[in-house]
Amino acid sequence: MKSDIVIIGGGASGLMAAIGAALQLNQTENGGTVTVLEKMPKAGRKIMVTGKGRCNFTNVKDWSAFSEHIRTNTNFVSPAFHNLTPEDLVAFFKSNGLPSEIERGDRAYPKSRKSGDVVDALVRTATMHGVKIVTGCEVRSVEASPKGFKLECIKTTVKEFKFKPSETKVEHLDYFASKLIVATGGLSYPGSGSTGDGYVFAEQFGHKIETLFPSLTALVPAGYKSDKSPLVEEMKMAFRGPRNKFGERPRKEKTIKPLPDSYPKLKGHIERVTPVSKFGSLLEGNTLENVQMTLYIDGNEAQTEFGDIEFTDGGLEGPLGFMVSRKAVWAIMNDSKVSVVIDMKPAVELSQLDDDIHNRWKEVQEDPRSAGAPFQKLFRILLGKLIPWDLTLGFLDSNPNVSVDTLASALKNWKMDIEGFVGFERAVVTAGGISTDEIVAKTLESKKQPGLYFTGEVLDMDCDTGGYNLQACFATGFLAGQSAAKEISTQQ
Numbered sequence: 001m002k003s004d005i006v007i008i009g010g011g012a013s014g015l016m017a018a019i020g021a022a023l024q025l026n027q028t029e030n031g032g033t034v035t036v037l038e039k040m041p042k043a044g045r046k047i048m049v050t051g052k053g054r055c056n057f058t059n060v061k062d063w064s065a066f067s068e069h070i071r072t073n074t075n076f077v078s079p080a081f082h083n084l085t086p087e088d089l090v091a092f093f094k095s096n097g098l099p100s101e102i103e104r105g106d107r108a109y110p111k112s113r114k115s116g117d118v119v120d121a122l123v124r125t126a127t128m129h130g131v132k133i134v135t136g137c138e139v140r141s142v143e144a145s146p147k148g149f150k151l152e153c154i155k156t157t158v159k160e161f162k163f164k165p166s167e168t169k170v171e172h173l174d175y176f177a178s179k180l181i182v183a184t185g186g187l188s189y190p191g192s193g194s195t196g197d198g199y200v201f202a203e204q205f206g207h208k209i210e211t212l213f214p215s216l217t218a219l220v221p222a223g224y225k226s227d228k229s230p231l232v233e234e235m236k237m238a239f240r241g242p243r244n245k246f247g248e249r250p251r252k253e254k255t256i257k258p259l260p261d262s263y264p265k266l267k268g269h270i271e272r273v274t275p276v277s278k279f280g281s282l283l284e285g286n287t288l289e290n291v292q293m294t295l296y297i298d299g300n301e302a303q304t305e306f307g308d309i310e311f312t313d314g315g316l317e318g319p320l321g322f323m324v325s326r327k328a329v330w331a332i333m334n335d336s337k338v339s340v341v342i343d344m345k346p347a348v349e350l351s352q353l354d355d356d357i358h359n360r361w362k363e364v365q366e367d368p369r370s371a372g373a374p375f376q377k378l379f380r381i382l383l384g385k386l387i388p389w390d391l392t393l394g395f396l397d398s399n400p401n402v403s404v405d406t407l408a409s410a411l412k413n414w415k416m417d418i419e420g421f422v423g424f425e426r427a428v429v430t431a432g433g434i435s436t437d438e439i440v441a442k443t444l445e446s447k448k449q450p451g452l453y454f455t456g457e458v459l460d461m462d463c464d465t466g467g468y469n470l471q472a473c474f475a476t477g478f479l480a481g482q483s484a485a486k487e488i489s490t491q492q
C-alpha cells in the first residue's frame, strides 16, 4: 500500500496531523494521499477518557499565561502553539459542527459535554478531506530508504455475528510512504493503545529518549496501601459513625490491569490495583476544598499550591495532588525523601484558629447531649465541626497524639510522608520522551532522518491539567502534518 504521508497513531495528535496534512495537500494542484494507521479498533480511544468523559480540549489563555503550564521545553512548543492557537482550535471545532464552552480557569469543553463528539468531529473532518483511517492496524517495524519509509503492519479485523462466535482475521500489510509522522503517544493508560512504540521507532533513527516517568498521577501516602494498626480502632469503639457499623466504606472491585512486563520498572511505583489499607480506607472518598499543600523534598520546601485534594483508591489526587506529582515522582525515583504538608485552614491564622477551637470545645462540653460521653467521642465531634466528618477518623489516625491544645497546629500542618506513586497504568500523562533537541520546532521534522516527524505526547513535552496537554498535542500534530505536506508539494 502506498500513501504520500503515513501517520502512525490515530490519537489527538495523529488525527490533527492528518487534517493539517490533508488541508495543505488539497490546496495544491497535484494533491496527495494521507493515511492514519491506528492499532486499536477505533481512533481516539484516549480522547474518550479525557476530562472525565467531557474532554477539556484546550485552554484559552494567551501564550504568556499558557506557557507557564508547560513543564518542559516551552520554547519548543511555541511555534506550534502560534500556528494553531487555542482560539483557532475552538474555531476549528465550531466550524466542524462542535461548539464549545469555556469554564473556570479558561478550560474549553465541547458544549455537548461529550468527549465522543470531539473524536467524531476529528474523524469526520479528516475523512471529509480525504484522509484514510485504517483501524486495527499495528505498525510493527519501520525502515527508511532513499525513497521513503516502509512499514510492516499487522491488521486485525474482527467480524461480529448475531448467532455464532466472532471471527478474527489477521493480515500482514506493508505500507510505503514518502513522509512518516509518528504520533504514538506516551506510556500512560496502556489500555488506550499508547504503549510506547514510538520510542522504539525513534531510537532506531538515533533519537535520544529523555527518562520516561508518570506525571499527573496519584501520590501514595505512607501506610495508605499497606496495613497498619491504628488508634482508629479505639475511636471506632467510641463512636458509631455513619457508613457501615465499623465506620468503613464497602470496597469496590477494580478492573485496572497491572502494567505489561515491557514497561520500565520505576522506584516508588505502587500499582493502582494494590488494595487500600485500613488507614487508606478512612481517607478514600473524601475531598478537601480550598486547602494549601506544600511539597517537601529531602526536608526542603519544593512547591506550594492552593486548591482541592481528592483521596482516591490511588492516594492523593485531585488538582493539588496532580500539580505536585511531577516533582514528587521524579524525587522519589531519585531516592529523595518526599512529604506533603496540608494546611486545611489556609485563610485563618494559627492563633485565631486556636481561639475558635477552644470556643467550640467549650460548646461541645457544655452541650447537655455530651453528658457522660467519653473524651474520644467528644473530641471527634469537635473535629467534625472543623473538617468533613468522613475525614475525622483518617485525620486522627494520622495524628494520634493530637489534643485540643495542639489541634490548630495539626490542622494547619497535616504532614504525610509519601512512599510512592501510581504509575503509567493510571497516570494522565507521560513526562520525558523523545528529546526535542533533535527535532526542528518549526516543522516537527527529525534532525536525524529527513521526512520523519514526531508529534504529541511521544515528545519530551508535558503540561499541567487544564486542557494544556491536548492543546500541545493538537498544535504539534497540525504543524507536523502541514510541514510534511509542504515538503511533498515542493518535491512534486
Ligand SMILES: Cc1cc2nc3c(=O)[nH]c(=O)nc-3n(C[C@H](O)[C@H](O)[C@H](O)COP(=O)(O)OP(=O)(O)OC[C@H]3O[C@@H](n4cnc5c(N)ncnc54)[C@H](O)[C@@H]3O)c2cc1C
Pocket: 008, 009, 010, 011, 012, 013, 014, 037, 038, 039, 040, 043, 044, 045, 046, 047, 049, 050, 051, 052, 055, 056, 057, 058, 137, 138, 139, 140, 183, 184, 185, 186, 188, 189, 192, 193, 194, 195, 196, 197, 198, 427, 428, 429, 455, 456, 457, 458, 466, 467, 468, 469, 470, 471, 473
Ligand atoms: C484519564 C486522562 C484524562 C485526560 N484528560 C485530559 C484533558 O481533559 N485535557 C487535556 O488537555 N489532556 C488530557 N489528558 C492528556 C491527553 O489525553 C494526552 O496528552 C493526549 O491525548 C495525547 O495525545 P497523542 O495523540 O499524543 O497520544 P494518544 O492519544 O495516546 O494517541 C496515540 C495513538 O497511537 C496509537 N498507536 C500506538 N502505537 C501504535 C502502533 N505501533 N501502530 C498503530 N497505532 C499505534 C494508539 O493506539 C493511540 O491511539 C488526559 C489523559 C488521560 C489518560
